[in-house]
Amino acid sequence: MGSFPDISTNIGEYVKDFVGFLDRSLEGFFQFIFFITSRMINSIDDFLVWLPWWLFILIIIGLGWYFKSIWSGLLFGVFIFLIGTFGLWEDMMTTIAIITFAVIICLIIGIPLGVWMAFSKGFSSVMRPLLDAMQTMPSFVYLIPAIFFFGLGNVSAIFATLIYALPPVIRLTELAIRGVDKEVVESALSFGSSKFQMLRKVQLPQAMPTIMTGVNQTTMMALAMVVIASMVGAKGLGEQVLVSINRIDIALGFEAGISIVFLAIIIDRITNGIAGKFQRVKGELE
Template structure:
């Protein structure tokens, strides 16, 4: 039998050469990203740690009350208080800082890309297989270029989280813009509205509930990367889970794990509440 041709080594070498080329050519760009990301994470983290614990809990209660109900607000405040009693307060703040930074970057990139895809079928056809690959690629694979470009630490976690969490907001933004009633668009066109005016005054407001669903999914996927990102040196609750695994420390593993669950519940419910508020405000059922 003939030997099956092995292209694995050659293909791997091409990818390695591409990554090395990007690292050497765009070194200043990656340094800029590192600087901005690290400053943003540290700034948010320092601010959250500076806040008195009781004030932060009151803010969570107020958000839960406004977007859901008073019972939900008190429950969310209780969750945050429990995390503090576990001795994981600063780790929680670091995790929130990483998630907030990652989600902000995802929205800055994702919403414009989703709008572009909604207006351009050609660009949409190019982007869809890329988004499919980003969503189906094992999340551990993203850690390799993250380490190569940014080294160990929270910035690498942001990079890996960005690739993993970006597709939902892009897809749902495109879907939302495309799903706006064509009769409304035709009516706006008949009154001489420009494309920018239609986008700003009609399409984005009508699409906002669906876009908020994309924000919710992106946020939850960013939170799902917390433990995986700890493998590239990201601090926070994920790091505590990793420590617990290495030590086979059931108590620490449970406390850090349930803290992540508490955060996931709070973030999911509040972001869903924001989407519901927008939906009621627009009168969309």
């Protein structure tokens, strides 16, 4: 029985050469991205750390009250207070800074791509396999190019998080735009609206609840990368979990882990509350 031909080495070499070519050809671009990203993350982190702890807790309570209920707001405030008592306040702020920046970039890239996919079946056909690959590829794989292009640190964490967390907002934006009532669209066109006016004044407002669901999913996936990203030098709560694993420190592992859970609950409930607000506004308009 003949042996199966082995071409894995050649393919691997081609990929290695291509990545090396990108690194050499776009070195200035990657350095620029590194500089901008690191400055933005540090600025957000410094601002959050500068805020008095009691003011930050009041802001969280206010957000919870406005988007959910007063009891939810108070519970969120207790969660944040507990994280502070664990001695993880600055780590929490770093984690929030990384997630905030990653989600903002995901929305800046993802929503326009989702709109484009909704208007172009050809582009959608090209993007869907790429999104499938991004969602099914093991998240640890994203750390390899991140380290190669940006070295260890928070910038690599942002790069890996972007690839992992971007697909939901793209998919749900496309789904939301395609799901807008055709009669509403035809009515807007009959009144002489251009495609851009129709998108801005009709389709996006109607699609916003579903888009916000995509924002929620993207944010939660970005938070899920916190611990994994710590393996490439990302700071924050994920780093503390990694330290606890290396030291077999059950106490630190529990405190850092439950802190991530608290953040996940707060972010999930608030973003769901925002989506609910848009849904109620949409219902009133209808």
